[in-house]
Amino acid sequence: MTETTKTPDTPGTPSADAVIAPDRQGLIPLPAAAARALTLVGGIATVASTFLAWTWTADFPGDLTVYGYPGGLQWLTLVGGALVALFALAGYGVRGLGWLAPAGPTGPAVLTALGALGVTWYTVIAIAVELGGLVNLEPGGYVAAVASLTTVIGAFGLPAGADETRRAKEAFTAYLKAHGRSRLRLAIAGVKFLNAYIGKPDHIAAPQTVPGWLQRLAVTAVTMAGLGIFSYGIDIPSEEGETFIGYLVVIVFAVWALHTAGLLDRFSRLVAAHRGFALAMGFVAAILFPFTQTDDHYANIGVNILIFGTVALGLNIVVGLAGLLDLGYVAFLGVGAYTAALVSGSEFSKFSGVQFPFWAAALTGAAASLVFGVLIGAPTLRLRGDYLAIVTLGFGEIFRIAVNNMDGVSGPDITNGPNGIPSIPDLSFFGFNFGTAHDLGGFTIGRFANYYLLMVLIMAIVVLVYTRAADSRIGRSWIAIREDETAATAMGINGFRVKLIAFALGATLAGLAGTVSAHVTYSVVPNPYQFAGAAPPNSAFLLAAVVLGGMGTVAGPLLGAALLYLLPEKLVFLQDKSLLAFGVALILLMRFRPEGIIANRRRQLEFHETGQLDVPQQTTLTDEPAVTKAGA
């Protein structure tokens, strides 16, 4: 994909030039060489500072008291500092580092420097606040704070890209023209100028062609790195909320920097070129996850994320592809779970004499969900989409009320009411008992890890169904219906039939996931299957996972589910306010980034209402996600 670089003459009114430094110079007027040196030295000093002690007591989570060995948040600072140093070296044109920043090293250096600054200062301030005063800081803490600040000053002295400087200048001038001048306005315009640093340039040099095996190797390396980063996050103990926040800060800035550097674009092109291979690597990484864990508790988090993610992916067919808003989706998970529990042979089940083998139970659960899906969908899908939202919401409530009442006292005796169906036996395949730990080549695979692996298999099925369906004739009809039902019907698509298929398919997949979740949690009770609650899964969380991650993509809902599961799990202090945060997040997302974290190109254009002529030159309309993250 080659493109001629435009070199428009920028008139740049004098008033803008007075505020913004001339082309090819940074925000802070430093000689380029000095800025580069400052960034590099700051980055290295930041790394070095993590080997010092930052505080005197091990009371602060992660033990930051040891000389010579970083701990907790120091590791994160180290990563941030190392990234800055790398990008600064790339700025020197060091051989072999050019691939790091195809779009120029300045933006990434600024972003990673900000990330390192964020995590360092957060740590230092947290130490001072939590332990009561600055006296609790050892010299190492001061060194780190100064070093990270130096880095940021240096990074802002780096020359911003020419294209971006021009764009920022134009935005700046236009803004001042439109709004007049005042100190506040100048500040706002200054913020716009920051875009010169963090915006991704339009033009990225085409990559050199490298042999296929090397490309595959790159995909493998990135996937494994993703697995490592993900495991690191999961392994942060729940008591160390501070460390998890630092982890998030570093990840956000690092990913942003990679985006600005143009590496994410390159990677997604790589993934597009080796789709099957990348998908396979993703699953290999997912399968390897339990082997990186020493504690079955973390495998439990993993299996819950997978269940949550699988259900979110099912919901994504309904919401993301077909554009139908299903607000009672968790009820289908519930139908599957209850069905599986009833035929599991649990002594508390109404049919305690019956014990289906798992494949039969899974099929029964999925089939029961399918039946309910069709029952709910058939009357409502003929109507405008809004009715479906309300009817599914009503169905979700009915399901919970009904299973709550069917205890033999206030209703027929089927589900044991609020007590639910406990002591569901563990699964057993061909003598392989899921309930006990197994030794596998030196690794111990605990109970939850067993279920985790089963869930990976089910996830693979769901991903397969999702991608095959999305690429098929049906999938194209879904997208057509979503975008304009009237036009799609006029083109001969049977809207009702296609929508019903989407709805029923989504319900079936949720039911399938439900059958496993019943066995993982030992028991099914009505309470989790509600519209909104403090812990996933519930319909509101599921929807939030799909919307936050990115509607209509495979990786989006999985990422969203992982995030939404981990945030309340790791940030215990957030527990009370998490629903509030999600509510506000949904509103803000719809307002500012309706396409979610991982954007589906088509969806992105649809949401931003650009006319055909406004489509950026470099983008072609494909269904490839703009950003692909594997291994999450």
Add this chain to the structure above:
Amino acid sequence: MNTLPQQLANGLLLGSMYGLIAIGYTMVYGIVQLINFAHGEIFMTGAFGALTVYFYILPGGTSMWAAVPLMLVGGGIVAILVAVGAERFAYRPLRQAPRLAPLITAIGLSLALQEVVRNFYPGADKARAFPSLDTTHDLGSVTIKDADIFLIVAAAVCMSALAWFVRKSRTGRAMQATAQDPDTAQLMGIDTNRIIVVAFAIGGFFAAVAAVSYGLKYGNIDYRMGFLMGLKAFTAAVLGGIGNIYGAMLGGLVLGIAETMAATYINNIPGMQQLGGQSWANVWAFCLLILVLLLRPQGLLGERVADRA
């Protein structure tokens, strides 16, 4: 003793409450084709606004004759502010967006409002006592409370006022025009943004009236009261024909009576002994909604409208 008249009265009362809330759904839907999913929460904030007036503003021992109108004002102001604020800051920026966007915003808003009240209103994480009007009157075989009288009078006054407003006033006629065709209405010089704000405000005020009646009748309110009430009020709006304000009231009454009847009498039907009672009433209400959507999707009073998407 024949329980039918009493049950009918109960259904009628419940139905008036649904009808009052349903007005908010139906007016907004009629004009901007948006399900304001957060309307149930606007109802809830109205109740808390009224409670604030009673407990934190009025001196203790104020006579209910003086307190109730002031609570209506307080609840009304809060509900209107929330409704109009939601329109201005959450929905208006999305007016040209795909349909899914405002619906998801509405869900977010609904969650956020619930959580704001739960987290920041004193004692709102549990049910809070609301002043109630419990004096009972016997009318033949029917017993009603003062709160019921308030509800029925308030509902009747509100509905007649609204009917007059929509038919006779300038703004009301502009509203009808906007509902019929927003673009043409705008060409005729109607400020459609103002009309939409008015629709949200009226809906908010009616929800507040319903909320005060709810508190006076049941004696306590909680942050989750808006969810089910909102859902059923929406059912009522669909039942009557969404977009039609008379339909909303009729739908509310039908739904209220049907729900009460189902809760009382369905266990007399052979084979359904265990499906009666209050715990199943919601289930029957939603079954009614699904039935209506199957048999008469345009609702009782609605006309079949062409898809405007």
